[in-house]
Amino acid sequence: MNDMNQSKARKLLAVFAHPDDETFICGGTLAKYAAEGVEITLVSATRGEMGRRMGNPPYLNRETIAAAREKELQAACDSLGIGRLMFLDIRDKTVEFIDEESLTARIENLIQDIAPDVVLTFHEKLGGHPDHCSIGKATTAAYHRARCKGALYFISFGDRMEHPEPYGYAPEDILKIDVSDHLESKLAAFRAHRCQSEIDEWVWLPDSEALDRFGKVEYFINGDASAPILNSGDLFQPAGSRPVMAGVNH
Numbered sequence: 001m002n003d004m005n006q007s008k009a010r011k012l013l014a015v016f017a018h019p020d021d022e023t024f025i026c027g028g029t030l031a032k033y034a035a036e037g038v039e040i041t042l043v044s045a046t047r048g049e050m051g052r053r054m055g056n057p058p059y060l061n062r063e064t065i066a067a068a069r070e071k072e073l074q075a076a077c078d079s080l081g082i083g084r085l086m087f088l089d090i091r092d093k094t095v096e097f098i099d100e101e102s103l104t105a106r107i108e109n110l111i112q113d114i115a116p117d118v119v120l121t122f123h124e125k126l127g128g129h130p131d132h133c134s135i136g137k138a139t140t141a142a143y144h145r146a147r148c149k150g151a152l153y154f155i156s157f158g159d160r161m162e163h164p165e166p167y168g169y170a171p172e173d174i175l176k177i178d179v180s181d182h183l184e185s186k187l188a189a190f191r192a193h194r195c196q197s198e199i200d201e202w203v204w205l206p207d208s209e210a211l212d213r214f215g216k217v218e219y220f221i222n223g224d225a226s227a228p229i230l231n232s233g234d235l236f237q238p239a240g241s242r243p244v245m246a247g248v249n250h
């Protein structure tokens, strides 16, 4: 917690595919670091306009959903404390068809500009949705090409990384963040994503019951094999723990 005394704010860059990825997968962690004063930039590749959920009962259509989801994502960012939101303006469900080189170059430029201490994205194989895997692959390539001095982590659904071996990882590759003090913010962000969360009845239960449904921990996979995790329980690794030349690309 001494990090709060640092004169220069710590910076986190999250590069995801859709509005709600940030909240549903790692909202507690983003809220925790925002509360500690970390400057967070969230990049959403798309506006999620091809989402199957259109409200409950449905009140959106393919014409109106993009603007609605952008607004919801901004509200979710406000709930979580995310200060900067950007879109890559890619059409939902088409990230895998975007020219990989130009997508990587765009993200590389962002990494150069922001110089983040932490980069979060999806695992290129474990992402679960083609958009997730594609943005994860491009962000991972951009991280290495930018020779980013920060740490790289892949976000992970639920608690499946409690046992990472079936996914090809060892327990020391996994970082667990205690988010128990930030679940109210996470719940508010879930509710901000109304057209997606409205159909999930538990989200709208009285707060105390809804909060009980959240795990107390969120899981992250070390995305840079050349830099082992030294500081378990914190995305921000000690200064000097990163290799000078981050050139190892799996």
Ligand SMILES: [Zn+2]
Pocket: 017, 018, 020, 021, 129, 132
């Ligand atoms: Zn998504």
